[in-house]
Amino acid sequence: MFANHKYIAFETIVIKEVRRFARIWLQTLVPPAITIGLYFVIFGNLVGRRIGEMGGFQYMEFIVPGLIMMSVIQNSYSNVVSSFFSHKFQHSIEELLVSPVPNYIILSGFIVGGMARGLAVGTIVTIMSLFFADLSIQNLSITIAVVLLTSIVFALAGFINALFANSFDDISIIPTFVLTPLIYLGGVFYSVELLPPFWKFISALNPIFYMVNTFRYGILGSSDVDITWAFFILGVFIVILYSACIILLRKGTGLRN
Amino acid sequence: MTIAISIKNLAKTYANGFEALKGISLEVEQGDFFALLGPNGAGKSTTIGVISTLVNKTSGSVEVFGKNVDTHVFETKLDFGIVPQEVNFSQFEKVQDIVMTQAGYYGLPRRIARERCEKYLRKLGLWEKRGERSRNLSGGMKRRLMIARALVHEPRLLILDEPTAGVDIELRRSMWKFLTEINNNGTTIILTTHYLEEAEHLCRNIAIIDEGEIVENTNMRKLLAELDSQTYILETSAPVPKGFVFSLQNSSHSIVDENCIEVTVSGGLSINDVFAKLSDSGIKIDSMRNKTNRLEQLFLSKLEGN
Structure with missing residues (x-):
């Protein structure tokens, strides 16, 4: 397969993925916007006024980056896991498997599809946040880099979940029992400086903690973590997850008999 | 004569220990209309699954137009199209999008993809349904859509797994006519079917598979001449x-x-x-x-x- 053929195949997968989540926008784009909007109203506005400052910022300002990141993480993950599993469930994944599309193009297409949804919801949430807080981005390149890398990490994780999933229950277990607790304990709503040393150490083991804080650094210019270390962790996760996806695709795990 | 597909000592044992193929060997010449017959569970779909790479084989080899499907993955996949037994497209997509997407997977530029899409949807009587969601199609239309999808990259070898199962007689006849036409135009066709009349009517050569073994592989006329x-x-x-x-x-x-x-x-x-x-x-x-x-x-x- 020549490079231009590969590009057409890649573009086809991405267009198909974007068209899928755009077609069902009431299920994919609106619910996360409403949920995060409620967070802004309840935690940011009503509760936040009583909390006052967090990490040197108004509580609303403090949680906005975390909530944007939360929406990017959840939607990048859920787009890939639900779309890929749905292809498996309907057997339409066979269209791709019998075609000459290389595994890395299949993976890249789904990852970019997941990123597109994560970034679309992230953009909606960012626009909504402007009604609640005055946001001025302190470091645009770090903000963009961390949001892109984070969406890649969770799109890859969603892909692995979809490969192993045999039922619709299997695609909701990880988001419910792993992803949500990690996000909530990842410093979205509080500064890690408030925690006792033991819980501070536990937080340091949570990769989402680094992603949220790096994104917060990009927007507010302040963070609980070392930015270089955070980018290193993101890079390591991408390499490990990408390699795992390629190995699983090559073996045909969850796809071929 | 060029060999379109060559299967050598192909064996497949599933994880549960079921031996679906016990080392079958088979050759189909280019331009042939070949029938692969066998009762349910004989190994027909497993054979097609191995050719299409949807099933990992246990041992043996498959060559398509002289190239091994394991070592020349991309070249061999460009050479064949598969029409599976079960519907395997998204039920939520439109007819035209399904064919266009498949064309994209094969790297066809959009202009060529559109032309081919129209050509095959028209030939198979689906052009008027191009804007319809695939779940709204009848069973016969869904099968024709899978044929159009398999042909969009114009493969030299078309493999059909029970293409006319559950299709009414009139439609079956029109599909026979269409398949004969593309075979006459040079496409090699391998067909598995339960309708033996279909195999007798369409195919020049035949293999009968049972319990994972080829029990007969011959010319259709020679086989029929065996009748007492x-x-x-x-x-x-x-x-x-x-x-x-x-x-x-x-x-x-x-x-x-x-x-x-x-x-x-x-x-x-x-x-x-x-x-x-x-x-x-x-x-x-x-x-x-x-x-x-x-x-x-x-x-x-x-x-x-x-």
């Missing part, structure tokens, strides 16, 4: 006279009703001998048909033999 006896139903133009006796060596008969005789011939006796004898008795024949499908008789005898 055939039974014909003859419709007469006038009522058969009472007390009519049909006496001809290597034949037997029975009167079904006053305008119908059933004649069984064997031992090299020709149907012309039967007609001549009936004519001598003053009986004219209006029409004639085989009582049972000839291939069906052979198919069952091969399976019993196995």
